[in-house]
Amino acid sequence: MEAVEPPPPLFAFGVIADIQYADAEDGYDFSGCRRRYYRQSLQLLRDAVEAWAAERPPLAFVLQLGDSIDGLNARRGEAEGALAQVLAALERLQVPVHHAWGNHEFYNFSRDRLAHTGLNSRPDGAMAGPTAGDCQAYHFSPALRFRVVVLDAYDLSILGREPDSPRYRESLQLLREKNPNDNLNSPAGLKEPQFVEFNGGFSQAQLDWFNEILKFSDENQEKVVVMGHLPIHPDASDRVSLAWNYEDALSVIHSHQSVVCFLAGHQHDGGYCLDSHGIHHLTLEGVIETPPESNAFGTVYVYEDKMVLKGRGRISERVMHFWRQ
Numbered sequence: 001m002e003a004v005e006p007p008p009p010l011f012a013f014g015v016i017a018d019i020q021y022a023d024a025e026d027g028y029d030f031s032g033c034r035r036r037y038y039r040q041s042l043q044l045l046r047d048a049v050e051a052w053a054a055e056r057p058p059l060a061f062v063l064q065l066g067d068s069i070d071g072l073n074a075r076r077g078e079a080e081g082a083l084a085q086v087l088a089a090l091e092r093l094q095v096p097v098h099h100a101w102g103n104h105e106f107y108n109f110s111r112d113r114l115a116h117t118g119l120n121s122r123p124d125g126a127m128a129g130p131t132a133g134d135c136q137a138y139h140f141s142p143a144l145r146f147r148v149v150v151l152d153a154y155d156l157s158i159l160g161r162e163p164d165s166p167r168y169r170e171s172l173q174l175l176r177e178k179n180p181n182d183n184l185n186s187p188a189g190l191k192e193p194q195f196v197e198f199n200g201g202f203s204q205a206q207l208d209w210f211n212e213i214l215k216f217s218d219e220n221q222e223k224v225v226v227m228g229h230l231p232i233h234p235d236a237s238d239r240v241s242l243a244w245n246y247e248d249a250l251s252v253i254h255s256h257q258s259v260v261c262f263l264a265g266h267q268h269d270g271g272y273c274l275d276s277h278g279i280h281h282l283t284l285e286g287v288i289e290t291p292p293e294s295n296a297f298g299t300v301y302v303y304e305d306k307m308v309l310k311g312r313g314r315i316s317e318r319v320m321h322f323w324r325q
């Protein structure tokens with residue numbers, strides 16, 4: 001008997017997080033426990049691109065979940081060069097790459113500068129994000145009845161905002177209310193330990209815009225994948241890595257039917273949960289803390305009723321059924 005081929009996916013896309021490339025010797029995270037392979041991360045990205053290029057059907061796009069280059073580059077005057085290397089590696093694929101902006105983007109560049117680099121993947125015109133403020137959120141539809149929303153998790157933050165701007169002042173006030181430590185990067189003793197300087201959150205304008213997009217998606221029976229640098233569910237992350245007002249983003253998502261999955265980076269050990277509303281929260285393991293003999297990237301195959309993650313290296317295989325609608 002002839003073997004029956006499984007049906008092909010509707011489309012497939014690549015996922016990768018926290019490359020944090022720098023042309024520097026290995027180091028360690030803040031706790032001194034986890035090794036960071038700064039130089040090798042570029043080779044792991046190149047290996048990911050090579051594997052993605054061989055995929056059949058070809059990938060429709062890639063989601064890069066933020067922290068593409070490490071903050072070390074800023075101190076060494078190497079930010080532009082490091083970014084050029086990362087972007088050149090991704091360009092070999094010749095498919096759109098959608099970038100979230102993370103804390104390490106803001107250690108290296110101002111928002112103004114980022115908007116003029118290849119990390120600005122926001123399309124011009126009608127599909128773009130909130131008009132108020134300077135917010136890197138947008139959405140696009142890769143296939144009929146599917147949508148991807150890119151959220152800006154540093155919209156409220158003191159990173160990337162000019163110190164004389166109202167948004168900076170508002171963010172600093174909130175951060176100081178929640179974090180009385182002298183070192184605002186320290187979560188020591190906090191009831192809400194996500195309120196640290198290296199995180200951020202979502203403005204009300206962005207949440208209102210997000211709500212409108214999801215209303216449209218509900219009305220059009222779309223399935224929505226949301227991505228941002230910071231995780232928004234405590235069961236898919238440690239508590240320090242969450243977005244400041246992650247609960248606000250969760251309540252927007254939970255008031256609609258359309259979201260099936262939230263993809264994030266930032267927490268380099270990765271994480272996953274299926275929440276009480278049937279939404280998959282997937283936090284990807286970071287390339288930067290991945291030994292050279294392994295890797296940390298994935299391909300997501302999208303079907304009518306599920307997404308199947310083919311993880312490589314530290315990222316596990318996972319079948320994510322659509323429980324909603």
Ligand SMILES: Nc1ccn([C@@H]2O[C@H](COP(=O)(O)OP(=O)(O)OC[C@H](O)CO)[C@@H](O)[C@H]2O)c(=O)n1
Nearest residue numbers: 029030103104183185186187198240241266267268
């Ligand atoms: N207790 C702490 C922890 C960190 N810092 C300082 O905060 C900055 C951010 O830390 P870093 O490890 O560079 O951030 P990553 O985005 O690479 O990793 C995020 C984690 O995975 C999320 O949990 C840095 O300047 C540290 O020095 C601190 O002062 N006190």
